[in-house]
Amino acid sequence: MDELDTAAILPDVASTDEETNGSRGHKEEADVPLPTTRFVRPPWRCCRPVSVEPVLFLSMFSMALQAPLATQYLWDRISEDLGYNGSERSECSNGSVPPDPLQMEVQTMTAHWNLYINLGGFSVGLLVVPLLGSWSDLAGRRPVLIIPNLGLALQALVYLAVMYLKLPVVYFLVGKLLSGLSGDFNAILAACFAYVADTSDRRSRTFRVAILEACLGLSGMLASIIGGQWQKAQGYINPFWLVVATSLASALYAYLFVRESVLPDPSAKLLTSRHHKAVWHLFSTGGSTSEAGGRFHRYKLWLYVLCFFIVMTVHMGCRDMYVLYVLSSPLCWGPALIGYGSAAQNLDYLSSLLGLKIMQRCLEDSWVAVAGLASNIIGLVVFSVADTTQLMFTGYGLCFLFMAVTPVLRSKLSKLVGPSEQGVLFACVACVQSLCYLVGSGLFSSIYPATLHFMKGFPFLLAAIILFIPAGIIGTLQCLDQRREHRDSTTC
The missing domain is CATH 1.20.1250.20 (MFS general substrate transporter like domains)
Known part of the structure; x- marks a missing residue:
């Protein structure tokens, strides 16, 4: 295959020299034949990048x-x-009426x-x-x-x-x-x-x-x-x-x-133990790039995964609590207000995207994540004491940066592994996210009824306290990275 054909099958993307030198194409053996364009080109060629x-x-x-x-x-x-x-009722139920056993x-x-x-x-x-x-x-x-x-x-x-x-x-x-x-x-x-x-x-x-x-x-x-x-x-x-x-x-x-983003190997097999061994190698050694960072590199990988697990567990668990919290007294929301609340919560995705883009101009990604966690913590504290509709929507507004955390964590994890390990990394992250749904739903669904007798919003307050853990980890790792960079520059 000539140089023109090879260039045609590779994606038109910008990459740093470091990433290019570590790409899969350089890792393949020289005697492995390059695949033809039919493996990587979609049958319909779009004139604009998609x-x-x-x-x-x-x-x-x-x-x-x-x-x-x-x-x-x-x-x-x-x-x-x-x-x-019977039908579900949108208004507050009468506490004097015993629940229907059926x-x-x-x-x-x-x-x-x-x-x-x-x-x-x-x-x-x-x-x-x-x-x-x-x-x-x-x-x-x-x-x-x-x-x-x-x-x-x-x-x-x-x-x-x-x-x-x-x-x-x-x-x-x-x-x-x-x-x-x-x-x-x-x-x-x-x-x-x-x-x-x-x-x-x-x-x-x-x-x-x-x-x-x-x-x-x-x-x-x-x-x-x-x-x-x-x-x-x-x-x-x-x-x-x-x-x-x-x-x-x-x-x-x-x-x-x-368009395909990696150079496919037509001989790659799906049903082989090699793929699960890749998961073990990634987390036991820190991946192919761990030699440059040593043991600290592997610890960072585990700590960022831990942060992601905590943040997503809190997010998934609290998401199930919002509807239960507003349905009962003293808020007594109906379907319309629940819909508005859901819309306000989802709009925080856009405000987080905009806030992240603005803050990246003057802050490192880690400090953007800490700011997002601070926004989430403040909003959760407001939810824990909200007894009016106005206060509940104030909490939604204060959470305007809450989704700025997970993009930073995913990006941090991606930068810790090589180009040939991105798929296995994000597959593991997706499994962790699925586990977070099960753990978060089970944990907060159990805490909510158990704490109703002394504080209805206690699960939100507990979630706010838990989020201090990833904030501390992310801030500490960023300080250690800055100290290492300063020491290396001084040595040079």
Whole structure:
């Protein structure tokens, strides 16, 4: 293959000399033949550069649309099977009226089925997602953008079959397992962030990652608005056909327009233990770039993952608490105010993106993350004492930087590993994020009823206290890095 063909199959991206010298192309053996252009060029050549933001937006829209609708369908089916005809009330319930035992049974069974479905998907994904992430470092990112979207469409089709044929709700678990075998949404998440790491330089990476985070928030907000109103008007069937359509549209976009960001190896195998060994090597040694930083490099990798785990656990746990908190006395919000609150919370994704871009002009990324944590802590403290609608919305406003933390952490982790390890890194981060949902939901759902008798907003106050841990770790690591840089410059 001549130089022109080789240049044509590589992505048009800006990268630093350090990243270029460490790319996979330089690591491959000289006797391995270069793949032909059919492995890396999409069949439709777009005249403008495109990236993976539309893929993540459509996939997140599909997930955010189907998740609450599936829970509501489970509630309705279980209510029908048990003969419960009551409806959920938007106003505060009368405390003098004892709870309906049948309603409590419906709530319990719905919660249990949600738990079984989430645990089933997480268990399968824990094995499959690292496999796909490591494989994408060899075979390319595009297959891991396409295959899980097809799995999400298959899951929605199984759900539709349950609705059309009135099948037992256990088939929801079957659909989730099928999606998990294809990687589910976590594999898409990992591939998108790895793609951005491939196609960005170290200086712009944090903002590019923040754009992907903003896509998650905006698509989630749009899906929440559309899904609830559509379900009330036409039921469950038509919204789930939209889930199928958006998942297939995301896969089609990735196939037609997204250019490959790594040089694929056609001989790369998917089903091999090498991919799981890559996960072990990454976290046991610190990755291929750990020799330059020594033991401190490996410690940074673990500490940033710990920070990410804490931040996402608090975020996921508190997200479930917001609705429960505002439904009961003294706030007594109805569906309209809950919708406005959700919109205000999702708008914080945009304000965080804008704030990150402005603060990067005068602050290091680590201090931007600390500022984001401070914004989140202050907002959570306000939530813990909020007894009026005005105070609740004040808390939403004070959290305007809360999503500036995770892009910085993802970017920091990406810069600690080599270009050939981005896929396995972000696959592991996606699994950690899925674990955070399970831990956060279980932890805060248990704390909330246990502390109602002395402080209703205690879970928010506890979350604010917990966030001091990642703030301290990130600030300390930044100070140590600055001290090392100062010592090295003085030595030179």
